[in-house]
Amino acid sequence: MDKFQMQDEQYLFPYHHIPNVDTKNGQLSIIRRLAWGHEYVCYQTHMKLKIEELNPDSVVEVGCGDGHLIMSLDDKISRKVGVDLSERSILMANAFNNSNVEFICDDASNVDGEFDVVVSPEVLEHIPDEGVSDFFRLLDQKCKPGGKILISVPTTNMKLHEKHYRHYDIELFTKQMKDSGIDCKIETVEYIYHSDWFMKNFIRFSHNNKWSIEFAFMRKYVWNRVWNKLRFSKPNKGHRLVVLLGKA
Numbered sequence: 498m499d500k501f502q503m504q505d506e507q508y509l510f511p512y513h514h515i516p517n518v519d520t521k522n523g524q525l526s527i528i529r530r531l532a533w534g535h536e537y538v539c540y541q542t543h544m545k546l547k548i549e550e551l552n553p554d555s556v557v558e559v560g561c562g563d564g565h566l567i568m569s570l571d572d573k574i575s576r577k578v579g580v581d582l583s584e585r586s587i588l589m590a591n592a593f594n595n596s597n598v599e600f601i602c603d604d605a606s607n608v609d610g611e612f613d614v615v616v617s618p619e620v621l622e623h624i625p626d627e628g629v630s631d632f633f634r635l636l637d638q639k640c641k642p643g644g645k646i647l648i649s650v651p652t653t654n655m656k657l658h659e660k661h662y663r664h665y666d667i668e669l670f671t672k673q674m675k676d677s678g679i680d681c682k683i684e685t686v687e688y689i690y691h692s693d694w695f696m697k698n699f700i701r702f703s704h705n706n707k708w709s710i711e712f713a714f715m716r717k718y719v720w721n722r723v724w725n726k727l728r729f730s731k732p733n734k735g736h737r738l739v740v741l742l743g744k745a
C-alpha cells in the first residue's frame with residue numbers, strides 16, 4: 498500500500514470537520530456529539546433489520562437525507578436508491594457513498610420504476626397537512642404490487658419539534674393513510690425506544706453545557722441496554738412509531 502492509498506482510505510468520515518470554533522465565543526471544541534445518538538442508532542438499526550428481513554431485491558428511501566439508512570443496507574440488494582428534495586443532503590450522501598446506492602435530488606415521483614420496499618423514516622411529520630394524502634399516494638406509487646412500505650414517525654410522547662407539523666399515534670396515522678385512499682394494509686405496528694432512569698441520568702451527566710465525556714469502558718453496556726431493554730416500548734412510552742404496510 499503506497500502513501501496515497503493510505504491517505505485515501507482514511508476518507509471514510511470528514512474528520513477535518515470535527516474540530517470547530519464557536520464563532521460567538523471563540524472557543525475551540527475537538528468533538529461533536531449527538532445527545533440523542535443512542536435513540537437514533539436504535540431506531541435506524543431496527544428499520545435496517547426489518548428491511549433486510551423482507552429480503553427485497555430493490556429498495557427506495559424517500560426523504561433519504563444524508564443517506565445513512567439506505568447505505569447501511571446489505572449489498573446483496575440489487576437496487577438501492579435514495580431520493581431527497583434537498584440538494585445539500587444529496588451532496589453529503591454522495592460524499593459518504595461507498596456502496597452501490599444511487600442518490601437522486603428530485604421528487605420521488607420522477608424516480609424510474611417500482612420497488613419491493615419503499616422506506617420513509619422521519620419524513621411524514623415534515624409534510625404540511627394539505628400534502629399528507631399526496632405523500633402517502635407517492636409512496637404507494639413507487640411500491641410494487643405485493644410490496645411493502647415502511648414508515649417511521651415521532652410519537653406524541655415526544656415534545657413537538659418546531660420543524661415538525663405534527664407527531665403521531667396510530668389512530669392519526671391510520672386516519673391519514675385511509676384518507677389518502679391507498680390500497681394498503683397495516684401489517685405491523687411497533688413503538689421503538691423509550692428512555693429510563695439510567696439513560697436519562699447517564700446522558701445528563703455525560704453531556705451537558707459544562708462538559709462532554711465518553712466512558713469507553715461503558716460503551717458496550719450502554720448499547721446493550723438500549724438495544725435489549727429499551728428498543729421495544731409501549732404506546733404511552735415509545736419515541737418512534739414504526740409501521741409496516743403491505744400493498745395489495
